[in-house]
Amino acid sequence: MKLTKYLNLLLLTAFFIFSSCVILKQSSKPTLFLIGDSTVKNGKGKGDGSLWGWGSFIGNLFDEEKITVENDALGGTSSRTFQTNGLWDAVLVKIKKGDFVMMQFGHNDSSPLDDTARARGTIKGIGMESKDTYNPIKKKQETVYTYGWYMRKFINDVKAKGATPIICSPIPRNPVNNDKVVLANDSYASWAEEVAKAEKIDFIPLNQIIKDKYAALSAAEVKTFFTEKDHTHTNEAGAKLNAAAVVEGLKKLKQNKLNNYLK
Template sequence: MNTTRTTLLTFAALLLLSAGLMSFAFTQKVTKIYLIGDSTMADYSTYEGEDYMNKRYPLMGWGQVFQELFDEKAIASLGHLISTDSVLVDDRARGGRSTRTFFEEGRWSAVYRDLHPGDLVLMQFGHNDAAKEKTERYVATEGYREYIRLFVTQTREKGGIPIVLTPVNRNYPWKEGKLENVHGEYYQAAVEVAGELGVHLIDLTQRSMDAFTEKGEAYVTAHYFMNFEPGVYPNYPEGSKDNTHFQPEGAKAVAELVLEGMVELKR
C-alpha cells in the first residue's frame, strides 16, 4: 500500500514538474525582428499561391536569408538591442511597395497588432517611393518622411525598437570604378528623419556602395544582381538584366551588411 502511494505521489510530482517545464518553455521570450519594406528585402518563398523554386528562383531579397545569420554569436553581439537568447525574423516586406502602399494595404497595421515590447522593426523603403512614372506607388519625399515618422512613432508606442534603413543601392551608376548613390533626396530624407526622431539608423545605402565597390562592378553585376544569359535558369528562359534585385549571393551579402550595422548601433 505504501509502495503504491509512493509511486502515485512520485508520478504526480513528475507530472507537475513536466507541466512546469512546459509552461516555462512556452513563456520564454523570443525577440521578433519585423522587416517592412520592398522587393529588395522581401522573402519570395513566403508569397502565397506561388511556387518559389519553379517561378522566381534565383530572385531573392536579403530578408530571405536574414534568419540564418542569427546564431548564438550573432545574438550575443546584439545585447544592446536584444535581451533574449532567441530571435525570429518575420519578413513582411513585399515587392512593389512604397511607404504609402505598405500602409494603405493594411500591411503596417498587421505588424502593429502583432508587436510586443522589445521587438525590433527594421524599415527600408525608397525604391518604389521614388518611382514617379508609377503613380500607383509614388510618394513625394515629404510623404515618405511622414510615413517613416508614423512607423517609428507607432513602433515606440508598442514598446518596440524602430531601426530606419536607408535603401540598399542599385547597381548603378558606376563612375571610375566606384558605385555612386542613386537614391538622392530619398536617401537624405531617411537620414534626416532618423536624426530628427533620435532613432537608430543603418546607412545601408553607403554600406552597400562601399561593399559593392570593393567587390568590383563586374563581379557584383554577375554574382550579386539578377544578370545572366538565356538558358541559365529555367525560370528565366530569356535571361535577365536587372540591376535592382538580388541573386542568393547578393542577398546574403546585403543581409550581412545589415547585421553588421545592427551590431554597431549604440543605445
C-alpha cells in the same frame, strides 16, 4: 493501479509545467520585425526565380535562442502601401515592449501616385505635403503623403509600443553600366537618414555601406550579386552580402540593444 494513476498524473503535471516554461520563454524573447519591399523579402522568401532579399538571411547572424527574427516585408510595397493595404496593422498588433522594428523602404515610393497598375507612389521628400487623389485600385479617394510622413508614422507607432525602430537606407540598385561600376546618389537614402536624425532614432546607412563594397570590386564581380532579370533584385550571394552589411552598420550603433543578440 493507484501507483500507475499517480505516475500518469505526475507525468502530465510535469508536461504542463515544461510546456508553460517553453511558452513563457518564447513570449519573453524579443522579436526583430523586418518590414520593407522585395529587396528585403522577395516572394515567399524562398528564392523563387533566384531572387532573394537580405531579410531571408539576416536571421542567421543573430542568436535565435535569444531573439526571434520575423521577416514581414512584401515585394511591390512602398512606405505608403505597406500601411494602406493593412500589412502594417498586421505587424503592429504583434509588437510588444522590448521588440525591434527594422525598416527599409524607397524603391517603390518613386512610382506614380495613382496609376492603374499599383498606385503605390508617395510624394517626394520628407515634408508635410499631401495630395488628394483618386486611387483606381481601391476605387476611392485617398490622401497621399510624403515618403517622410509615412516613415514617421512607422516610427511613432513603434515607439508607442515601447519598441525600438531602426531605419535602413534602401540598398543600391545594380550599378553596372557599360561594364563600369557607376555609383549614383539615391534621394531616398538621403531622406531616410534625414527622417532618422529628425526623429532621433538609429540609422543604418545601408546604401552607402554596400556602395563602398561595390567600389572595391570590378564590374564583373558586382554583376555576380544580381539576377539578370532586372537591375534591382539580388540573387542569394547579393542578399547575403546585404545582410552582412546590415549587421556591419548595426555594430556601429554602440548604444543599440539589438547588438546584444548578434552571434
